[in-house]
Amino acid sequence: MKTYVVYNKKANNNQGVKGAFRIKDIWTTKDLIYKEVNEFDTYQELFDSLDKDDEVVICGGDGTLNYLVNDLDCDAVDNAIYYYPTGTGNDFWTDLGKTEEDPPMIINKYLRKLPVVKVNGMKRKFINGIGYGIDGYCCEVGDKQRAKDNGKQINYTSIAIKGLLFHYKPTKASVTVDGKLYAFDKTWLAPTMNGRCYGGGMYAAPDQDRLNPERTVTVMVMHSRGKIGTLAAFPSIFTGDHVKKKDIVTTIVGKSVRVEFDRPVALQIDGETVLNVREYEVETAEA
Missing domain, CATH: 2.60.200.40 (Tumour Suppressor Smad4)
Structure with missing residues (x-):
């Protein structure tokens, strides 16, 4: 199993890299593979390349999540999708009752059947x-x-x-x-x-x-x-x-x-x- 951390370096006024690398301090036992969003053409391309048990951590803000759900058929994804907020407003994270101290969490169910x-x-x-x-x-x-x-x-x-x-x-x-x-x-x-x-x-x-x-x-x-x-x-x-x-x-x-x-x-x-x-x-x- 591989864990990919996909980050948007422009999130939070270009502080996205710093935020994404905090995960190394949280998940000390996992071998993390970092990918910047411009390293692939579409999220669909990235997920099509994954093995069944691979997992992905999305780092960014609400705009990053919006881009994800419009670029990927999240209703058909079987891989675990985690989220870790590195944006400015982070309203999705707030709505879930989370704070910046909380670790990444699986969000697949929140990405399905969207309006x-x-x-x-x-x-x-x-x-x-x-x-x-x-x-x-x-x-x-x-x-x-x-x-x-x-x-x-x-x-x-x-x-x-x-x-x-x-x-x-x-x-x-x-x-x-x-x-x-x-x-x-x-x-x-x-x-x-x-x-x-x-x-x-x-x-x-x-x-x-x-x-x-x-x-x-x-x-x-x-x-x-x-x-x-x-x-x-x-x-x-x-x-x-x-x-x-x-x-x-x-x-x-x-x-x-x-x-x-x-x-x-x-x-x-x-x-x-x-x-x-x-x-x-x-x-x-x-x-």
């Missing part, structure tokens, strides 16, 4: 969630800041607060879940969540279970007429208490989702930005 988002002519599976609204705006601004100063630590909370106060304008939203239509006048957030967390520790859908038997997802809509009230409520998203504020937060559970805004804004898929989006659709896998 799919359709947006701007593209179809992508996602691990954590689809962010639409000010969360997509935050990713858009963060990308611009990173491009100006490569390696800079991006403060998404600060971007969100400034956006709420000055820059981001709410939209009208139509949300259709399992055929039922909901309309909202001033919408700040409208993510669809497979897990509980996104955005570096925001519990957007605290009751969502990524392994729920029916494979449903949760749409969370934050809607409010006033900036000050929204700003006052926003910090509670880091604990999940925002969903208790029924006057400005609506959560809807279902299997088929369509979200439409009245103007194009940025959207994020597991932290990866998609620009100029007016609508997206999510379909879940069969239970």
Whole structure:
């Protein structure tokens, strides 16, 4: 049996190598074979080359996992896939109740039967969630800041607060879940969540279970007429208490989702930005 450690050196502002090599201190009895992601063309190519009992440790962030599940048919993989977080937000790891002190864990069951988002002519599976609204705006601004100063630590909370106060304008939203239509006048957030967390520790859908038997997802809509009230409520998203504020937060559970805004804004898929989006659709896998 061979243990391959596949790492993304660009994760966590180019600190991915350092994070991946921590595994040597954790798994002292295993002979680890390190591979950087650019050493092979596709994950499918890598897994096709493995023996049956070989195992793979994926090191990176949520974006690395998103790339994995869209590059590899994880439903058909028999090899053990471990994960060790070396990214910035690491929301998948947080959602599992893990910390940076925990060793790599097998994640095969979390990579199967994933929901799919359709947006701007593209179809992508996602691990954590689809962010639409000010969360997509935050990713858009963060990308611009990173491009100006490569390696800079991006403060998404600060971007969100400034956006709420000055820059981001709410939209009208139509949300259709399992055929039922909901309309909202001033919408700040409208993510669809497979897990509980996104955005570096925001519990957007605290009751969502990524392994729920029916494979449903949760749409969370934050809607409010006033900036000050929204700003006052926003910090509670880091604990999940925002969903208790029924006057400005609506959560809807279902299997088929369509979200439409009245103007194009940025959207994020597991932290990866998609620009100029007016609508997206999510379909879940069969239970």
